[in-house]
Amino acid sequence: MSGRRVDAKVVLLGQEGVGKSSLVERCVHRRFRAGPYQNTIGAAFVAKVLSVGEQSVTLGIWDTAGSERYEAMSRIYYRGARAAIVCYGEDSGLVTVTVGLGGTWGSGAGPDTSFPDLTNSSSFQRAKFWVNELQNCEEGCRIYLCGTKSDLLEEDRKKRDVDFHDVQDYADEVKAEFFETSSKTGQNVDELFQKVAEDYVHFSAFHEMTEEKGVDLGQKSSSYLYSCCHH
Numbered sequence: 001m002s003g004r005r006v007d008a009k010v011v012l013l014g015q016e017g018v019g020k021s022s023l024v025e026r027c028v029h030r031r032f033r034a035g036p037y038q039n040t041i042g043a044a045f046v047a048k049v050l051s052v053g054e055q056s057v058t059l060g061i062w063d064t065a066g067s068e069r070y071e072a073m074s075r076i077y078y079r080g081a082r083a084a085i086v087c088y089g090e091d092s093g094l095v096t097v098t099v100g101l102g103g104t105w106g107s108g109a110g111p112d113t114s115f116p117d118l119t120n121s122s123s124f125q126r127a128k129f130w131v132n133e134l135q136n137c138e139e140g141c142r143i144y145l146c147g148t149k150s151d152l153l154e155e156d157r158k159k160r161d162v163d164f165h166d167v168q169d170y171a172d173e174v175k176a177e178f179f180e181t182s183s184k185t186g187q188n189v190d191e192l193f194q195k196v197a198e199d200y201v202h203f204s205a206f207h208e209m210t211e212e213k214g215v216d217l218g219q220k221s222s223s224y225l226y227s228c229c230h231h
Helices: 020-029 070-080 122-136 151-153 165-174 187-211
Strands: 008-014 043-052 055-064 083-088 144-148 177-180
Touching: 008 122, 008 187, 020 055, 020 083, 020 187, 043 070, 043 165, 043 187, 055 070, 055 083, 055 187, 070 122, 070 165, 083 151, 083 187, 122 151, 144 151, 144 165, 144 187, 177 187
Parallel strands: 008 055, 008 083, 083 144, 144 177
Antiparallel strands: 043 055
């Protein structure tokens, strides 16, 4: 991992095979790999610099393993996260390639399966699990719900098993942003990460302004910047 300063820690969570690694690949390296596919073990790290107005923001992105057997490990990586991108998809059961704990992109990590994700409701239920975990342990972590591989729905609308309006209603309920993305075409990928960076900048500016005025934001508001769960 490089010594580059990270402004905001971002974690990707979701069931194995939903396309988290492909999302990072598209965002950071501007490419999409059609295969062969590899599942992440542990987590892979990469930094992405984005511009918000005249300010540069470095996102430290942790791409976590989606398998339930690494669930406890994933909790380590989302502690102190300022944003969580929670993806929903379906388990692939494909060949696994080991990525050392705390590995970086280019050291063995690779994109996930391209099986449908917006077409499988079980992974959406898994996404709800992660949202609940974040709300319980990282109250101030901003949540971004991400449906992936929307290009597959363009090919066949009948594949959709997770209703758009149901997800939007749920996102409103948990106060999350909602994006449908395609790592293959790039649809909404830049918009997603740009929104993460913008929210970080705007909240930080608001936090600094209210602190200068002596306004007590309370633990829940300021916990966007600090973890509320230390176990």
